[in-house]
Amino acid sequence: MAVYKIFPTADATLYSRFPNQNTGLDEILEVSVKNDADSVSYLVEADPQAPSLTDDIRRALIQFDNEDINKIKSFSTGSWQAGLKLYLANAENLHTTYSIEIGQVYSSWQMGTGKFGDYPVTINGACWYDPNQFTSASSNWEDAYYFRTPGGGNWTGSLVTQSFTYKSSKDINANVTSIVQAWFTGSANNGFIVKWPIDVEISSGSFNALNFFSIDTHTIYPPTLEMRWDDSQYNTASLSVINNNQFVISIDNNLGIFKYDTEKYRFRVNARDKYPVRTFTTASIYTTNKALPQSSYWSIQDAKSEDIIVQFDTNYTKISCDGTSSYFDVYMNGLEPERYYKLLMKTVIPTGESIDVDNNIIFKVTR
Secondary structure, three states, X not given: OEEEEEOOOEEEEEEOOOOOXXXXXXXXEEEEEEOOOOOOOOOOOOOOOOOOOOOOEEEEEEEOOHHHHHHHHHHOOOOEEEEEEEOEXXXXXXXXXXXXXXXXXXXXXOOOOOOOOOOOOOOOOOOOOOOOOOOOOOOOOOOOOOOOOOOOOOXXXXXXEEEEOOOOOOOEEEEOHHHHHHHHOOOOOOOEEEEOOHHHHOOOOOEEEEEEEOOOOOOOOOOEEEEEEOOOXXXXXXXXXXXXXXXXXXXXXXXXXXXXXXOOXXXXXXXXXXXXXXXXXXXXXHHOOEEOOOOEEEEEEEOOOOOEEEOOOOOOOEOEEOOOOEEEEEOHHHOOOOEEEEEEEEEEOOOOOEEEEEEEEEEEEEO
């Protein structure tokens, strides 16, 4: 029932064609291959160190804070999963099927303050040649993997692959549990590298371009590391369970506005029969709270854009229950501040019917 989003502390794109340039403050992360078909020489007036052959490979680096990673380690007991999410800004010349690779960066690196259009170029952070700052036209990335131009970052361990079809979403949502697990067990956290497979990168005439929003995008689509784990509990105690599709759901304790630094808030679900059986009682039969069925889940939608921020997940967004009511926890510091969000719920009743509930339950996260 737990989903915790972490936002990056640093990101940058590495360019083989502009190997001494830092782009740490760009709004876009590029994951592209734009190799020339005939391998003719070219010159870039602003960059005398440019290589003489036309490989044009672009790889993205993304770093998440160690303190946040270690906090998640203390939270995520039992079964858990980590997902790296990047949101597509635009794409060019994609095939109907393709794959993107994600690796665990081996060397530490610095983001820098450059942008792609800087003239003269900014060299105070990671670039194709160097993880920290351009010093010479040779690679200071230890054991780098490259085509023609030395450098381009490095990685250790097995690469994670996400495959796409022409019908699938082009956002990256890759299962990087194996990489985060390596960080949990002592491997250095130097972030992720996102790239095309080597056979695509070394092919003359390759032209495949993916542009994703960066941490500096000023939109609601920065990269995120989404940690998901199951700490749900289901104990109805003396509560009856909803057993048909005629019911009403509300949230008893929605404050409406939450501070971004509110680490976790527990929403209490009030579920009752829409048409309760008449009984002889002095209390209102319309206030009798019931439990949602065990197969019940929550989701969060951006109220303005209608993008789903937290997806329904049968493993990791389960709705819990105790003797008081059904409930679920939301980590407010895993949501973008100064945005309105809508709570959605889904429940599967004993007949097997799945019922989606959208009662326009809105809340805002502020700084």
